[in-house]
Amino acid sequence: MEKNEKNVNLKINGVAVSVPPGTRLLDAARAAGFNVPTLCYLKDICNEGSCRICVVEVKGARSLVASCSAVATEGAEVFTNTPKVMAARKTTLELILSNHEKKCLSCVRSGNCELQKLSLEYGCDENAYAGETLKFAPEINNPYLVRDNNKCILCRRCVAVCNSVQSVGVIGPNKRGFFTNIGCAFNKSLDEVPCVACGQCINVCPVGALREKDDTDKVSAFLADPDKVVIVGTAPSVRVGLGEEFGNPVGTDVEGKMVTALRLMGFNKVFDVNMAADMTIMEEGTEFLHRLSDKTAVLPMITSCSPGWVRFIEFYYPELLPHLSTCKSPQQMFGAIMKTYYAEKMNIDPAKIAVVCVMPCIAKKFERGRDNQAASGYDDVDVAITTRELARMIKTYGLDFNNLPESAFDNPIGEGSTAGLIFGATGGVMEAALRTVSEVVTGKTLDKLDFKAVRGVQGVKTATVDVGGTPVKVCVASGLANARTVMDEIKSGKADYQFVEIMCCPGGCVNGGGQPVRPASVRNTVDLRAERAKAIYAKDKSGKLRRCHENPIVKTLYADYFGKPGSHKAHRALHTSYVKRPKFK
Ligand code: SF4
Ligand code: SF4
Ligand code: SF4
Known part of the structure; x- marks a missing residue:
């Protein structure tokens, strides 16, 4: 690498490298072509420097140095793979393994576990150190997440993301020394604290x-039940995440193969939740225009499609609940439409319909069980599984995913617009709404459908958009620390927005808590949010149907069943209510 006077110049394993001041040795090593393993460090999220796996030798230093926290210095000579370094990493791994429940055969992360991979690479003896071990009862008493501290290696990445990225902070280290464990304060369980299920x-x-x-067992039971009509709907982001579970590059669109796989698994109907996203825009857009024209209405209106976000506002800002759109999320609208309109049209008893939703999200597992989510008298959605669970099912069903032919969603009700598709990325709901609201207000076709000011992975984006001569100030935020900033602005009266989109997960659903788990080696070098979103916007760019209100299915749903957006019937099936949640039980 060329020597640069402004940069810091050093050598890694004898290779000269020039890096900007402040660069960590870990990144300097990567720039020189050497990957250093990490267990606690995660770019932009966790910099604990506690695991000591990333140690390197620096000439002249008395002891090994943690490369995730030490920065490059001029003239330094760093060695990442000396016998001393390798022995230290191996010992650290074996000590971790000595107090780790090694159940790789049945562990959900087997094959995608950073500890397992490093243990293999370093030739560890998993029984090198025998001694006292800690035993914990796995935490299972909430509908969305399992915590098993018997496998925790105390890296604290979860603590960092919960605290800094989500500003929730319900987990942290309890006790000291050998007895340290990660959990909630006073050993409460997650369902007793304001965890938002992100x-x-x-x-x-x-x-x-x-x-x-x-x-997944519930889904398999429905598929095996001859008395059930099993309908599956897939969320926008699933198609750009699922492929990674089968070795495809980040952001590969596998929609066609996914649809084929679902059909081969035995689902009676395979529909696209984009259709329900289109309906969300019809209802939410109408609600927004009502609020905008009514001087007494509460503004800004805030979107309600992200159940982790809805839980967050219910826990942390209940006084702002009147700002939340009353629209159900696309998942819940999808289920409601299936068990009301579709059941009636196909002459199926809704009791016999099982609606399965595949989502990039674990908060959807909680959302499906909320009050006021049963338009037909039966739960709108019977099971919500994540992208990861679908991938496991595809593997268990023996499908050779990458070699499957492509096929299209079922119709007449299964197709959605690409405005519904961009719901998967932060800013997508806002952009889809602006396309529809602008055209509905003016009665004219927009020259440009791309609202680029609301796109991108930045945590908070603002723009002023002309809606038929009225300037509308919009704000888009993703990640709950960013949401908190916007809520504080609204609460203090400083915000002058009319319309706000909030997504719980940083970057939106493409980076949801149910998407494929990628190791630090990938996350430290690839922006998952940007790459997955790129695939979504590319599909929208070439899409034939780019406006929610032009979806023929949406028109049919209103003409045949709901009347018009915001009608009494639409309200009964497609809208909901919220509650103030106590923070501690
Ligand atoms: S966490 Fe990793 S090392 Fe531990 S049991 Fe699971 S796969 Fe094995
Ligand atoms: S539970 Fe948290 S601290 Fe434990 S291994 Fe996982 S991320 Fe690290
Ligand atoms: S699900 Fe979200 S809020 Fe709950 S503990 Fe995990 S990071 Fe924190």
């Missing part, structure tokens, strides 16, 4: 200590 802690966990509550 699942971001699962996505950063290097091992099998955190996982979603597995509902």
Whole structure:
């Protein structure tokens, strides 16, 4: 690498490298072509420097240095793979293994576990150190997440993401020394504290200590029941995440193969939840225009499609609940439409319909069981599984996913617009709403459908958009620390927005807590949010149907069943209510 006077120049394993001041040795090593393993460090999220796996030797230093926290210095000579370094890493791994429940054969992370991979690479003896071990009862008493501290390696990535990225902070280290364990204060369980069910802690966990509550058995039971009509709907982001579970590059769109797989698994109908996202825009757009024209209405209106976000506002800002749109999320609208309109049209008793939703999210498992989510008298949605659970089912069903032919969603009700598709990325709901609201207000076709000011992975984006001559100030935020900033602005009266989109997960659903878990080696070098979103916007760019209100199914639903957006019937089936939640039980 070329020597640069402004940069810091050093050598890694004899290779000269020039890096900007402040660069960590870990990144300097990568720039020189050497990957250093990490267990606690995670770019932009966790910099604990506690696991000591990333140690390196620096010439002249008395002891090994943690490369995730030490920065490059001029003239330094660093060695990442000396016998001393390798022995230290191996000893650290074997000590971790000595107090780890090694159940790789049945562990959900086997094959995708950062500890397992390193133990293999370093030739560890898993029984090198025998001694006292801690035993914990796995935490299972909530509908969305399982915590098993017997597998926790105390890296604290989950603590960092919950605290800094989500500003929730319901987990942290309890006790000291050998007895240290990660949990809630006073050993409460997650269902006794204001955990929002985002699942971001699962996505950063290097091992099998955190996982979603597995509902695949329920799905298999429905598929095996001859008396059930089993309908599956897939969320926008699933198609750009699922492929990663089968070795495809980040952001590969596998929609066609996914549909084929679901059909081969035995679902009676395979529909696209994008259709329900289109309906969400019809209802939410109408609600927004009503609020905008009514001087007494509460503004800004805030979107309600993200159940982790809804839980967050219910716990932390209940006084702002009147700002929340009353629309159900696309998942819940999908289920409601299936068990009301579709059941009636196909002459099926809704009691015989099982609606399965595949979601990039674990909060959907909680949302499906909320009050006021049963338009037909039966639960709108029977089971919500994550992208990861679908991948496991595809593997268990013996399908050669990458070699499956592609096929299209079922019709007449299964197709959605690409405006519904962009719901998967932060800013997508806002953009889809602006496309529809602008055209509905003016009665004219927009020249440009792309609202680029609301796209991108930044945590908070604002823009002023002309809606038929009225300037509308919008704000888009993703990640709950960013949501908190916006809520504080609204609460203090400083915000002058009319319309706000909030997504619980950073970058939106493409980075949801149910998406494929990627190791630090990938997360430290690839922006999962940006790459998955890119695939969604590419599909929208070439899409034939880019406006929710032009979806023929949406028009039919209103003409044949709901009347018009915001009608009494639409309200009964497609809208809901919220509650103030006590923070502690
Ligand atoms: S967490 Fe990793 S090492 Fe531990 S049992 Fe699971 S796969 Fe094996
Ligand atoms: S699910 Fe979200 S809020 Fe709950 S512990 Fe995990 S990161 Fe924190
Ligand atoms: S639960 Fe997972 S992420 Fe959290 S400290 Fe333990 S190993 Fe690390």
